[in-house]
Amino acid sequence: xxxxxxxxxxxxxxxxxxxxxxxxxxxxxxxxxxxxxxxxxxxxxxxxxxxxxxxxxxxxxxxxxxxxxxxxxxxxxxxxxxxxxxxxxxxxxxxxxxxxxxxxxxxxxxxxxxxxxxxxxxxxxxx
Numbered sequence: 001x002x003x004x005x006x007x008x009x010x011x012x013x014x015x016x017x018x019x020x021x022x023x024x025x026x027x028x029x030x031x032x033x034x035x036x037x038x039x040x041x042x043x044x045x046x047x048x049x050x051x052x053x054x055x056x057x058x059x060x061x062x063x064x065x066x067x068x069x070x071x072x073x074x075x076x077x078x079x080x081x082x083x084x085x086x087x088x089x090x091x092x093x094x095x096x097x098x099x100x101x102x103x104x105x106x107x108x109x110x111x112x113x114x115x116x117x118x119x120x121x122x123x124x125x126x127x
Contacts, residue, residue: 001059002027002042002073017084022077025094031061032069032104042075054126063106070101 006023028038043059046052063069076094083089118127 001045002075004042004075007077019082019084020091021080021082021088022095023080024075025078026076027059028074028076029059029061030072030074031063032071032101033063033065033067035061037061042073052126063104066106066108068103068105071104072099072101074098 004024006021008019008021010017010019012018024042026038026040027042028036030036037059039058041058043057046055046057049055049057051057075097077097079091079093079095080088081091115121116124118124121127
């Protein structure tokens with residue numbers, strides 16, 4: 001889950017006051033195993049969605065092999081500019097802000113509180 005907000009930067013351009021607002025537009029999650037996912041939100045916790053734990057989400061990922069993976073996320077901000085007249089004008093393109101990679105170690109996959117995985121028993125609990 002990525003927690004980010006809109007940022008506004010005040011400045012001067014050619015002796016005129018200017019403000020630039022950067023709003024989160026989309027997120028690219030890099031799971032470190034060659035897989036990525038792009039979403040329009042930074043994800044939410046199971047508690048905030050009211051879903052049971054281990055419910056698949058748009059940002060969840062299953063690793064197929066044990067190992068250590070450098071996971072990261074890049075937030076793409078959509079810029080707008082205001083020249084002091086109260087009107088925000090969109091600027092084409094995005095500003096990317098990448099996180100540093102966090103090492104995730106996958107030891108072994110096990111089912112949680114059930115006898116079989118959903119692949120083994122698609123009608124099982126939680127499937």
